[in-house]
Amino acid sequence: MSTAFDLLLAAALLWSAWRTLATPQIGRAVILFIVFGLLLTLAWARLDAPDIALAEAAIGAGLTGALLLDAVAALRARRPDDEEGQS
Amino acid sequence: MKALWRSLTVVALLGLAAALLVAVLGLPPAPVKLAGEVATNLGASGVSHPVTAVLLNFRGYDTFLEVAVLIIALLGMLAAGLPPPPPTGSRNAMLPTLARLAVPLMVLAAVYLLWAGAFRPGGAFQAAAVLAAAAVLLHLAEILAPWPRDRRGPRLAIAGGFLLFLAIAAALLANGGLLRYPPEHAGLLIVLIESGLTVSLAVNLAAFFLLRADKT
Amino acid sequence: MSAGLIYAATGCLLFVLGLGGVLLLKALLRRILAFNLMGSGAFLVLVGLAQRDGTPDPVPQAMVLTGIVVAVAATALALTLARRWHALTGREDIARVGDAGSRARRMANDRRKVGR
Numbered sequence: 099m100s101t102a103f104d105l106l107l108a109a110a111l112l113w114s115a116w117r118t119l120a121t122p123q124i125g126r127a128v129i130l131f132i133v134f135g136l137l138l139t140l141a142w143a144r145l146d147a148p149d150i151a152l153a154e155a156a157i158g159a160g161l162t163g164a165l166l167l168d169a170v171a172a173l174r175a176r177r178p179d180d181e182e183g184q185s
Numbered sequence: 186m187k188a189l190w191r192s193l194t195v196v197a198l199l200g201l202a203a204a205l206l207v208a209v210l211g212l213p214p215a216p217v218k219l220a221g222e223v224a225t226n227l228g229a230s231g232v233s234h235p236v237t238a239v240l241l242n243f244r245g246y247d248t249f250l251e252v253a254v255l256i257i258a259l260l261g262m263l264a265a266g267l268p269p270p271p272p273t274g275s276r277n278a279m280l281p282t283l284a285r286l287a288v289p290l291m292v293l294a295a296v297y298l299l300w301a302g303a304f305r306p307g308g309a310f311q312a313a314a315v316l317a318a319a320a321v322l323l324h325l326a327e328i329l330a331p332w333p334r335d336r337r338g339p340r341l342a343i344a345g346g347f348l349l350f351l352a353i354a355a356a357l358l359a360n361g362g363l364l365r366y367p368p369e370h371a372g373l374l375i376v377l378i379e380s381g382l383t384v385s386l387a388v389n390l391a392a393f394f395l396l397r398a399d400k401t
Numbered sequence: 402m403s404a405g406l407i408y409a410a411t412g413c414l415l416f417v418l419g420l421g422g423v424l425l426l427k428a429l430l431r432r433i434l435a436f437n438l439m440g441s442g443a444f445l446v447l448v449g450l451a452q453r454d455g456t457p458d459p460v461p462q463a464m465v466l467t468g469i470v471v472a473v474a475a476t477a478l479a480l481t482l483a484r485r486w487h488a489l490t491g492r493e494d495i496a497r498v499g500d501a502g503s504r505a506r507r508m509a510n511d512r513r514k515v516g517r
Contacts, residue, residue, distance in 0.1 A: 104404050108411040115415055115438050119422040124430055131434050138441055141411075144404055145448055146457035148306035149236045150465050152298070156314035157473050161390060162437065164321050165473075168394065169430060169480045172268060173487055191425060198421045205413040209450060210406065219451075220458040235459035236466065244463060251467045258474035262481045266488075310466055386470070393477035 135159030231371025245364035284326035291319040313386030320391035331397035346385020405452035412445025427494035
């Protein structure tokens, strides 16, 4: 039973990682990366590592996600006028 | 030509994946049991949670250098040029209310995590991450303004936790080694270091998001 | 097959997937994501392999905890560099060093023309 759950979670991790790299829109890729981080939190819990699960949930999914979304929004805002000297 | 290189890379990657899988699945049992070593020495470490004991006692220099790495990353950001502040006034009206409700609970959770780290899952890293997330939430709700690059408070907080760690580590050199705590004071010293570490890490992580170029 | 071994194998595949992304994708943000996937894969191998007999091992767990914090620091620095690169050149990728150089030269020429 638990092995089946592990295998399912492993498949979900690989799928979300693959979609993160393969999906065409970068905004969607970042959302998928956050999903990947949350799935990874589950994996750490399955590996008897509650410390890492806590850190992964707060940092891997939370802070990294916020940084990435901010960067995507900044790049998107600048794209229409694709000229130098915008900084 | 380009397509050829791409397919060659993919083939090489598939080979690497197969080799890694064979190596990992066929690995013989480890001759050393580090978990047993940790359990044997846990009594002398000053804390009763093994992961905290490893982080701050047995491999304390890892944690020490990690704080230094974070400071270097921040220096790199300052050197590379900070991003401009995000546009204001476009946020959801619900967000400030949510932030005001959630942030006190997050601070409470962070203090609990710091305190709990001595004997159960938790500790300085998780507490700092929750505090930093609280700061980012306040920033997104436009309650907390972005920090200009020469703001003194964050710099003092980041350097303070690191210097406290450095001072304790250097003082313990007299004891025969870097971060070799005397067993009777180990618990107190670890709590002291973790508190400084929490402040330093939290402000450093928040600074990755909140440090912005001046509006000029 | 223990849970540790399953996640160690998953970590290997994630590492290779991320490596492929770093090598084959051009967009800088995508490469940063791929690099993070590589890191997560390495973390899973580290902890999963040490726990393949089923008992939790605090030593790799503490190392991975450190690693996660370092990874977010590296990501923040990489994102700053990518945004700086975008602000300076208008590009979201690095196709080739030579291309970027010729583009920079072209821009310098354009500026000279505008100045004239």
